[in-house]
Amino acid sequence: MSQVNAVSLTEKEYLLPGNRLCPGCALSLAYRHILKALDGRAIITVPASCLTVLHGMYPVTSVTVPCVNTPFASVAASAAGLVAGLKAVGRTDLTVVAVAGDGGTHDIGIQALSGAAERHDDFIYICYDNEGYMNTGNQRSGSSPLGAISGTTPILGKRQHQKDIVAIMEAHAVPYVATANASYPLDLYQKVRKAMSMVGLRFIHVYSPCPPGWGFPFSATIRIGELAVQTGWNVLYEVENGVFQLTAGSESVARKGNPTHVREFLTAQGRFSNVTEETVQELQDWVTAKWQRYLERARSS
């Protein structure tokens, strides 16, 4: 598959200008490229999430793809239903795509997602992860990191590490899992294209910084996403039929061998303003250990 670049990227837009997301939201950038990659050959299903906000308010919408909004717990089942229904009526030309946030994926939606993965249902599941319940105003989720202040961890910050949803999905032996990051849209585009060419449940995790929830300026979104990759906080990789490889920014960090200290990522955001030195160290150790594991996997595959 030839690599797409800024020149060869399709000019066609499926996400219209003007939507209700917050300024600087990484999701709008990520979703724009996801839709470009799908190239109008998809049916989308979305649970309660910031993406519902992006899709807009009846009777207008800012997207030009068919979409069904579904209750919070049921997006993977909704996708399974779309796949089954399309098969039943003899339509084989469309890709079904479920797009949900970390709350709808790591927490309330995990049962339906796990069921669909176990059944090898044939759709792409994309989780955009802003590490909290941002649509309801920033409460902690299963993906919120240790130390992060949120509406439900207001003073001490979250006391637990985040759930590794990608590892959980990989453990379901799905044909494709990948991580992506809104600051690396061409890598995301490429991964969606690759997923489209495969059969079964394909899972893509998209790291999506949230300016109001994380407490950084609207203009800093791309930089925050890059810092996450450069520090090893967010690692970009894909596992295709069991074969692991680092991609994009993470591949360069591995090649250069110089991850930035996690402190740079933490201090750029308000949500970590209360973390102690001990927690910074704990987070650095957590990131280092995780990074080493990925490096070893990259070397051995």
Added chain:
Amino acid sequence: MTETNTAGREPPDQMLDGNRAAAIGAKLCRVQVVAAYPITPQTPVTEALSEFVERRELPAQYITVESEHSALAVCSSASLVGARTFTATSSHGLAYMHEMLHWVAGTRLPVVLACVNRAIGAPWNVLNDQQDSISQRDTGWIQMYARNNQEILDSMIQAYKIAEKTYLPVMVCYDGYILSHTEMPVEVPSQDAVDRYLPPYRPHTVLDPGNPKNYNLVTLANPRANAEGVLCHGYMEIRYLLQEALQKSRETISAAGQEFGELFGRSYAKLLWEHRMQDAEIAIVTMGSLALEAVVAADALRKQGAKAGVLGLRVFRPFPGRDIAEALRRCRLVVVFDKNVSYGNEGATCNEIKAALYGSGASAAVSNFIVGLGGRDVKARDLADAVKGALSSLERGALSNECAQWICEI
């Protein structure tokens, strides 16, 4: 209503339990997507359908979901791309579907669900009452209750006809074990006959990139203009249309039942059924399989000189209030037996019958008995005794109109 078709071309009766009758009904309707999660006493329905699919007798997509919530989400989305869909559940499964029940009705999808009525915990109980479906009465689904296994099969076939004409989901309810696990003779119509009655599902809109639409967007309470400046419904208008569709569905249900009668010889032209109501002074009102005991009880009361009849509800939503008031107009006593309770009030059926009588000119006293919860056996004699008790209270002027009486040991 269940007399045999005299055309003579239909296959002979089969001995079927209620679950088999429901599954065969779904198969005859050529359902295209089935999603179901096992729960007692519904399980044989999902087993039978998976068997039909694996034997290639039914060319459907069968999704073995991980929960009832997902079962209805699968049906909902499959319906949105144009497939005829079916699921079945009971009790806690139906309760777990509650959120999706609202969504399916709100999206106006013609999904059909078989609800095998079972008690709801706590405490655990797998036997019959109707608390499960009664607890879902306000979700916007048409609710039909079958008296016997023939009615289960016949209602399934009518349900798709009604659902696809009204764009309302239909729940076919039948009593767990009493019907679900009890075999009785059922006339199974031929596939050709069902095909003549039920054309393929033609959705009004399907999700398609050629004409992209966004279903169930966030919707404000007030009407709002679209991109062309055309004023579109607000949330409240959309909810009003759901209510209006339920109200108007009475005519569709009657028409579907009548047409069914013309083709199959078993007519269901009314939302109610009556037994010896023409001259009845005392009416026993029930829903579901309790009808069989109620008929025996009414006949026994007649022998003892009381002019008793039975009024059964075949359809609970939309509520046939006007027909009920008309049927009960000449009665002096109405005794309602409920296999459910609207806690803090009374049996749901009784509650609604009282409301239907208000302002109708009917002057009957209404007495309510809660019976048969969690599979407690209800005998015709219990019903007749309760009616006699209510009658003697009425004659003494001591009939309590406020509290339902429970036929139990406390």
